[in-house]
Amino acid sequence: MRSTTLAAAAAGFLALSACSRARRAPETQAQAVRTELTDASGRRVGDASLQQLPRGVLIVADLSALPSGTHAIHVHETGQCTPPFTTAGGHFNPSGARHGFRDPQGAHAGDLPNIHVPSGGALRVELMAEGLRLSGDGGVLDGDGAALVIHQFADDYASDPAGAAGDRIACGALIR
Ligand SMILES: [Cu+2]
Numbered sequence: 001m002r003s004t005t006l007a008a009a010a011a012g013f014l015a016l017s018a019c020s021r022a023r024r025a026p027e028t029q030a031q032a033v034r035t036e037l038t039d040a041s042g043r044r045v046g047d048a049s050l051q052q053l054p055r056g057v058l059i060v061a062d063l064s065a066l067p068s069g070t071h072a073i074h075v076h077e078t079g080q081c082t083p084p085f086t087t088a089g090g091h092f093n094p095s096g097a098r099h100g101f102r103d104p105q106g107a108h109a110g111d112l113p114n115i116h117v118p119s120g121g122a123l124r125v126e127l128m129a130e131g132l133r134l135s136g137d138g139g140v141l142d143g144d145g146a147a148l149v150i151h152q153f154a155d156d157y158a159s160d161p162a163g164a165a166g167d168r169i170a171c172g173a174l175i176r
């Protein structure tokens with residue numbers, strides 16, 4: 001009786017460890033990343049989380065102390081936020097597309113809809129980036145990371161390569 005129980009327990013243990021081994025491989029891929037956004041004077045103006053979902057990356061940004069009005073927000077190609085944030089490079093674009101949702105040959109994977117900041121400067125916004133992925137080839141967290149950047153003006157969704165959105169007013173590095 002006892003040996004049967006032990007054998008059953010051992011079989012159960014083996015099944016469990018085989019199972020956890022099989023599950024381990026996908027877990028080496030990052031499923032989420034967080035960042036703090038700062039403005040050009042180094043002041044913290046919000047934070048954001050990026051979460052991998054089956055059809056893209058969900059970005060949840062909690063912003064404060066931004067100038068009111070319409071602003072472009074993009075994922076840029078380098079995880080470096082040194083004011084005036086040109087260190088973040090161009091828009092995240094692993095497939096070599098053109099900029100903008102209005103361009104038939106667009107858009108960059110890092111292109112996102114504009115945000116509208118009310119007076120007072122605080123806004124919580126959720127954005128779904130369907131062309132984006134966090135890990136693997138062409139992933140946001142590959143190599144030198146990426147950055148979430150907010151601009152002075154709106155993105156016109158057409159002007160290549162950056163939507164005529166003006167200066168970069170806030171930046172948060174996305175690094176594994
Ligand atoms: Cu940008």
Ligand SMILES: [Zn+2]
Pocket residue numbers: 074091098099100107108110111161162163
């Ligand atoms: Zn773009």
